[in-house]
Amino acid sequence: MDTLIILLLKMKSIKIITFLFLILVFKAATSEKVFAQGPPIFTDSPLLLGLEGGGIRTFGKYISTESGKSYIQPLVIPYNVTTDFQIGGIQPYVFRSPDNGESQSGFGNFTLFGKYSIIQIDGKAKTFRALLKYTQTFTTGASNVSVNANASQFSIVTGYVTINYGIYGTLGYTFVSNDLPDNLIYNFAFGYPILPQKYPPFQLNIFIELNGIHTLDVNKHLLFVSPGLQLITSSTFLIETGVQIPVIDDRNTTKFAYTLGIRFLFF
Amino acid sequence: MISTIKKILIILLLGISASLAQSDEVKVRVDGLSCPFCAYGLEKKLNELDGVDSIFIDFEEGLVVMQVTDSENISEEEIRVKIEEAGFTPKEIVFSGKNEKPDKDD
Numbered sequence: 001m002d003t004l005i006i007l008l009l010k011m012k013s014i015k016i017i018t019f020l021f022l023i024l025v026f027k028a029a030t031s032e033k034v035f036a037q038g039p040p041i042f043t044d045s046p047l048l049l050g051l052e053g054g055g056i057r058t059f060g061k062y063i064s065t066e067s068g069k070s071y072i073q074p075l076v077i078p079y080n081v082t083t084d085f086q087i088g089g090i091q092p093y094v095f096r097s098p099d100n101g102e103s104q105s106g107f108g109n110f111t112l113f114g115k116y117s118i119i120q121i122d123g124k125a126k127t128f129r130a131l132l133k134y135t136q137t138f139t140t141g142a143s144n145v146s147v148n149a150n151a152s153q154f155s156i157v158t159g160y161v162t163i164n165y166g167i168y169g170t171l172g173y174t175f176v177s178n179d180l181p182d183n184l185i186y187n188f189a190f191g192y193p194i195l196p197q198k199y200p201p202f203q204l205n206i207f208i209e210l211n212g213i214h215t216l217d218v219n220k221h222l223l224f225v226s227p228g229l230q231l232i233t234s235s236t237f238l239i240e241t242g243v244q245i246p247v248i249d250d251r252n253t254t255k256f257a258y259t260l261g262i263r264f265l266f267f
Numbered sequence: 268m269i270s271t272i273k274k275i276l277i278i279l280l281l282g283i284s285a286s287l288a289q290s291d292e293v294k295v296r297v298d299g300l301s302c303p304f305c306a307y308g309l310e311k312k313l314n315e316l317d318g319v320d321s322i323f324i325d326f327e328e329g330l331v332v333m334q335v336t337d338s339e340n341i342s343e344e345e346i347r348v349k350i351e352e353a354g355f356t357p358k359e360i361v362f363s364g365k366n367e368k369p370d371k372d373d
Contacts, residue, residue, distance in 0.1 A: 038302065054308075120356075124298060125301055161302060163302070200307075
């Protein structure tokens, strides 16, 4: 089954991306009044507002690799301390099913994060924002499903969001303990609304994202192209899905990753 | 004679009720309003102000229109603070209605 999906993805990834871009171009050429898209699916957002800020998030991520399959279910809980400062925690639950071995499951490593907004340039129906993000991952997870190393990541998250589209970018560096190699991460996202919108919102958005990680020391690169679809049904709830297709995979490990998730506001 | 008095009373009552029902309008230009669902916090914050009856947000114009029972109870400074707390940038605020206040630009 996985082989078929991978084959379809590999063969059709270029076609899918071309198709999505054609939708964008067609939409741009024919659009009347549309409003902006929601937060990207695989890339951070610098907006600490609404679902992009205090939205509790959970999603299921199915990852198919050369050595087996994994399913990860993280719960992300952010809290806006002030307008400019957010803290939060991420607790994943991991199922791992290696091709040659028994299935295992358990809690993964816990991560704390903090975001501090450093730039906010607002204009009429548009905004440019940037923030600094720090994440600290602890070795709290079950040893059979977690990496036995602490990780500290520093990143800068930027975004330019207008009522017609959004462009997001992240650049970060991760220090990893236990003599494991550090890594450099970069993410880019472009979001566009498909439906004409109203307030309170009802939005259907498409995203095209690039998610890359370069592992230092061993000098290996992994780059995903990640198309996604997002449905926002109200000011307090959204559902989103996306697939990550590796276009550069020096280690030839990941076949694809599929995500289906929700975000909702409690506060 | 009685009929004339009745008519006068009805006219007076209608006038009084119309005056009571009249609400003030406060228009605020807000910069940074780029996504409808992230404006939810703005709506929540502005609803914390005394006497806010309804809020309409026009994203294309970056405009928030509030219907308030009595704008005398709301100061421009309070509105600016709430908008900033919500993560946006307040610009011009215009009061209109029975308690009209002078326009003030940034």
